[in-house]
Amino acid sequence: MVLDILVIEDDADTRLNLRDILELDDHHVESAGTAAEALGRGDLSRFSAVILDRQLPDAVADDLLPKLRVRAPGAAVIVVTGYSDLQGAIAALRQGAADYILKPLNPEALHASLNRVAERRRLALAKERSEAAFRHLVEAAECLIVILRPDRSILYFSPFSERLTGYYAREAQSRNFTNLFIPETYRDSLNHEFERVLGGQSIRGVEVPVVCRDEMRRWVVWNARPLDDYEGGPAILAAGQDITAVKLAQQRALQAERLAAIGEMMTGLAHESRNAMQRSQACLEMLAEADRDRPASLDLIARIQKAQDRLYHLYEGVRNYAAPIHLERRVCDLREVWREAWSELGPSREGRTVTLIEGDTSVGACCSVDVFRLGQVFRNILDNALAARQDPVEIRIHIEPSELDGQYALAVVIQDNGPGLDAEQRQKVFDPFYTTKAKGTGLGMAIAKRIVEAHGGRISVGEGGTPGAVFVITLPEKGTR
Amino acid sequence: MKHALKIAVADDEKDMRDYFKTFLPLLGHEVVATVENGRDLVERCRTLRPDLVITDIKMPDMDGIDAAAQIYRHEPIPVILVSAYHDAEFVRRAESDHILAYLVKPIKQADLEPAIAIAMRRFEQFQALRKEAADLKQALEDRKLIERAKGILMKKANLGENEAFRRLQKLASDKNKKLIEIAQMILTAEEAFGSGGLG
Numbered sequence: 001m002v003l004d005i006l007v008i009e010d011d012a013d014t015r016l017n018l019r020d021i022l023e024l025d026d027h028h029v030e031s032a033g034t035a036a037e038a039l040g041r042g043d044l045s046r047f048s049a050v051i052l053d054r055q056l057p058d059a060v061a062d063d064l065l066p067k068l069r070v071r072a073p074g075a076a077v078i079v080v081t082g083y084s085d086l087q088g089a090i091a092a093l094r095q096g097a098a099d100y101i102l103k104p105l106n107p108e109a110l111h112a113s114l115n116r117v118a119e120r121r122r123l124a125l126a127k128e129r130s131e132a133a134f135r136h137l138v139e140a141a142e143c144l145i146v147i148l149r150p151d152r153s154i155l156y157f158s159p160f161s162e163r164l165t166g167y168y169a170r171e172a173q174s175r176n177f178t179n180l181f182i183p184e185t186y187r188d189s190l191n192h193e194f195e196r197v198l199g200g201q202s203i204r205g206v207e208v209p210v211v212c213r214d215e216m217r218r219w220v221v222w223n224a225r226p227l228d229d230y231e232g233g234p235a236i237l238a239a240g241q242d243i244t245a246v247k248l249a250q251q252r253a254l255q256a257e258r259l260a261a262i263g264e265m266m267t268g269l270a271h272e273s274r275n276a277m278q279r280s281q282a283c284l285e286m287l288a289e290a291d292r293d294r295p296a297s298l299d300l301i302a303r304i305q306k307a308q309d310r311l312y313h314l315y316e317g318v319r320n321y322a323a324p325i326h327l328e329r330r331v332c333d334l335r336e337v338w339r340e341a342w343s344e345l346g347p348s349r350e351g352r353t354v355t356l357i358e359g360d361t362s363v364g365a366c367c368s369v370d371v372f373r374l375g376q377v378f379r380n381i382l383d384n385a386l387a388a389r390q391d392p393v394e395i396r397i398h399i400e401p402s403e404l405d406g407q408y409a410l411a412v413v414i415q416d417n418g419p420g421l422d423a424e425q426r427q428k429v430f431d432p433f434y435t436t437k438a439k440g441t442g443l444g445m446a447i448a449k450r451i452v453e454a455h456g457g458r459i460s461v462g463e464g465g466t467p468g469a470v471f472v473i474t475l476p477e478k479g480t481r
Numbered sequence: 482m483k484h485a486l487k488i489a490v491a492d493d494e495k496d497m498r499d500y501f502k503t504f505l506p507l508l509g510h511e512v513v514a515t516v517e518n519g520r521d522l523v524e525r526c527r528t529l530r531p532d533l534v535i536t537d538i539k540m541p542d543m544d545g546i547d548a549a550a551q552i553y554r555h556e557p558i559p560v561i562l563v564s565a566y567h568d569a570e571f572v573r574r575a576e577s578d579h580i581l582a583y584l585v586k587p588i589k590q591a592d593l594e595p596a597i598a599i600a601m602r603r604f605e606q607f608q609a610l611r612k613e614a615a616d617l618k619q620a621l622e623d624r625k626l627i628e629r630a631k632g633i634l635m636k637k638a639n640l641g642e643n644e645a646f647r648r649l650q651k652l653a654s655d656k657n658k659k660l661i662e663i664a665q666m667i668l669t670a671e672e673a674f675g676s677g678g679l680g
Contacts, residue, residue, distance in 0.1 A: 271566070282496045283500075285589065285590050289504075
């Protein structure tokens, strides 16, 4: 290893002699004849070794050493001294000199001494590098890394921990980790795990959440191991991975499963209820027959009938919504589908001033769909449009080429001249049981969404520049081109 | 005005049996049997020969669809199914042509009347079609026999085709019999006199 060496020596012969010996070993050598000259240099800090004559004309080594320690902290100082001054050499070592060599100069001794300096320096550099690399790793890791004293006070708090929790390291430092971050219900179990770590074991895969500054909980899976000596004492090294996303996905999957089970149950219930509903219907009609001369009874019966019809529609709605959709697709003209739906709405249009205005009919409208199911979607949207305002109702419908996940698609755009949807309605219109109509089940649009999605399509509330609700049904065109 | 029908009903729910007994007469029909299961329905239909059967599907001791099939094997009687279920499996099983309506519970009186009218009308159409098909089949069979009889006449009496056919017609007219009957006689005679050559 090549060293930058400063020789401080008043005797010119010895100076030259030293330079020769050192340059033979490829070291870079500078020299100074006096303490003042040495201290006058502006570049003392670049030297990795100083060879210092103990007796200089303007100073002794004992005075110079403390100054060199400050000005050239990276340099190892080797003191050159005579036989007669062994005490001085020992004093110099106390002052922080790395080594001493005796005059007259022995090149072998100098060589050996410098080798020791070089070796120490190499080790120190390696250690520094490795520590820097480690620090880098710890700081870059997308992982909570904390180091705790046995009393759980925080010694180290990694940058990712800062980002995740919203606490700065300087705030977290020396506070109690468990009390600061761990929800109360988890503290005992985590403390128990930490005790095991302090007992010398490593722990893995302990799922304990942390509470962040904004009081949000993040789920973390922890690994921890003991450190025998971290900055002068035993410590716990804990590394945690943020698994909140995974946890949420798990919860969602669980909820979806539960919803599916409820759906199945609801379908069964709606189905089974038909028998009971039928019996109730039969008895109601028989009662009406038996009481046909009693208007008061008939009125009540009519009211029960109304309630029962409503219940029946609700059940059927739920069944429709929850039941699996099996599409019977065939290629057809979407215009035919909505025209059919429009004509089926005839009874609710009777005596009203309503118009359905079709846009450019030259655009191709052929698509592979389940005619009955898609008709249901159009019926629901058109029916909502009819209920949206008083006459005259004007509904515009047109088709335009579109795109769905990079595939050719057709968009059917339906716009009414009603009051349109407010922010809440836009957000909730496809939620089951959401309705603004006095008589609706609130399932129509939810079912419409399911049907469109079963076709691989999408239904959305369009941006209406003018007043009125806009619905856009986008259906993939695949298989029809 | 309405044609009164003799109707057999089957449902394992007493409420439903009472319902049919109350309202079918009000629609001008006669309920000739009310039973609780498929087996009884088959039995009563055999003796009572109703004009129409209205039955539930799910019943203990033979379901409505099986019962309908058994009844039909004995005699064509139209059937209306009334069920809370319309699974694909049931619908598939109910696709035979004597099941003329499939009503999903709950039904109302208002559903019943048109369902019966439509079912009866379609049944009549089916029956007419069926008879037409049977007649056509018979006509085809007859035609084959007449052709063979004509062939025998041509050979035995050394006649041309038109003459042979005219002779058959004349024979039928003289004996006051149908053409096919004359043809059958000739074939029988040929069989009696012939050397089994007609085989």
